[in-house]
Amino acid sequence: MQLTIPSILGYEVIARDAVASLAKRFGLAPERIEDIKTALCEACTNAIEHGNHADPQRKVRVVCTIDEQHLIIEVCDEGTDPPVLPKKPVEWPICPYTSFRGRGLMLMAALADEVTVVPDALTGTCVRLIFYRHPTNVVVDVS
Amino acid sequence: MNDREGAIEQVIELRLPSRLGYERIAMDTAAALARRMGFPAERIDALRTAIGEAVTNAIEHGNQADAAMKVVVVLMVRPDELIISVADQGRQALDPARTHIQPRITDAFQRADKGGWGIWLMRELMDEVEFTLAPGGGNQVRMVVHLERPST
Numbered sequence: 001m002q003l004t005i006p007s008i009l010g011y012e013v014i015a016r017d018a019v020a021s022l023a024k025r026f027g028l029a030p031e032r033i034e035d036i037k038t039a040l041c042e043a044c045t046n047a048i049e050h051g052n053h054a055d056p057q058r059k060v061r062v063v064c065t066i067d068e069q070h071l072i073i074e075v076c077d078e079g080t081d082p083p084v085l086p087k088k089p090v091e092w093p094i095c096p097y098t099s100f101r102g103r104g105l106m107l108m109a110a111l112a113d114e115v116t117v118v119p120d121a122l123t124g125t126c127v128r129l130i131f132y133r134h135p136t137n138v139v140v141d142v143s
Numbered sequence: 144m145n146d147r148e149g150a151i152e153q154v155i156e157l158r159l160p161s162r163l164g165y166e167r168i169a170m171d172t173a174a175a176l177a178r179r180m181g182f183p184a185e186r187i188d189a190l191r192t193a194i195g196e197a198v199t200n201a202i203e204h205g206n207q208a209d210a211a212m213k214v215v216v217v218l219m220v221r222p223d224e225l226i227i228s229v230a231d232q233g234r235q236a237l238d239p240a241r242t243h244i245q246p247r248i249t250d251a252f253q254r255a256d257k258g259g260w261g262i263w264l265m266r267e268l269m270d271e272v273e274f275t276l277a278p279g280g281g282n283q284v285r286m287v288v289h290l291e292r293p294s295t
Contacts, residue, residue: 001157001158001159001165002157003155003156003172004156004157005155006153006155008153013179014155014179017171018157018168018171018172018175021167021172025164025167025168056153
């Protein structure tokens with residue numbers, strides 16, 4: 001499925017609820033769905049605020065596909081400034097935090113099983129979040 | 144959002160494969176939006192039912208349940224109303240005569256599938272319902288629900 005929202009803060013929750021509805025109907029575990037919702041909201045708010053500079057004329061596109069093994073979400077903006085994702089395992093800064101900047105990217109990297117940034121010359125930047133449906137018996141594809 | 148310049152309308156577009164079950168995604172997405180717009184619970188229930196019927200019709204009839212064909216749901220947010228349009232790719236055209244049908248409960252007892260109530264339900268539940276052709280040539284239904292704010 002594909003959902004397109006305007007770049008207005010608040011609309012990310014519509015994308016979150018749409019993807020949560022899909023994940024629930026495909027039988028994903030409730031705590032996994034909470035991870036998906038959090039990571040997706042971070043990806044959407046980044047796309048709205050940083051990628052599209054909160055310009056309501058620009059769109060954020062969320063594409064969600066599901067197969068036997070994975071739930072894959074792509075969040076695409078119309079910006080030209082792809083984020084730099086931290087590597088797994090995420091190293092969290094020591095408290096007290098000096099800044100919350102970059103925390104969304106850290107959450108995405110920590111919660112999704114795989115996360116990649118795909119710059120797209122035509123449409124902008126896409127962040128791809130992959131969640132394994134059966135984390136214990138999935139063989140990681142390193143290709 | 145600046146209503147002096149007419150930019151008072153926001154659009155959300157949802158594209159779904161024509162597979163039964165995906166109407167639930169449209170229902171949940173529209174309900175999430177309507178809740179945040181401030182619609183009361185019973186209007187949201189009505190909206191869920193109407194969208195469920197519209198998307199099911201698009202999947203089963205318009206697109207003949209061919210999963211490769213898309214159903215496009217457009218949710219248009221205005222300050223005082225929500226406009227929902229549901230379009231299919233028109234493998235089967237909707238007979239205009241069927242858009243004003245008045246089903247009878249006595250006939251329903253004779254039918255095995257209990258179908259035939261979708262369009263009637265949409266008209267009962269929504270403030271405006273209009274059947275047109277989709278830009279791509281498929282069937283399209285446009286439904287409007289007005290947001291009545293409590294008077295102060």
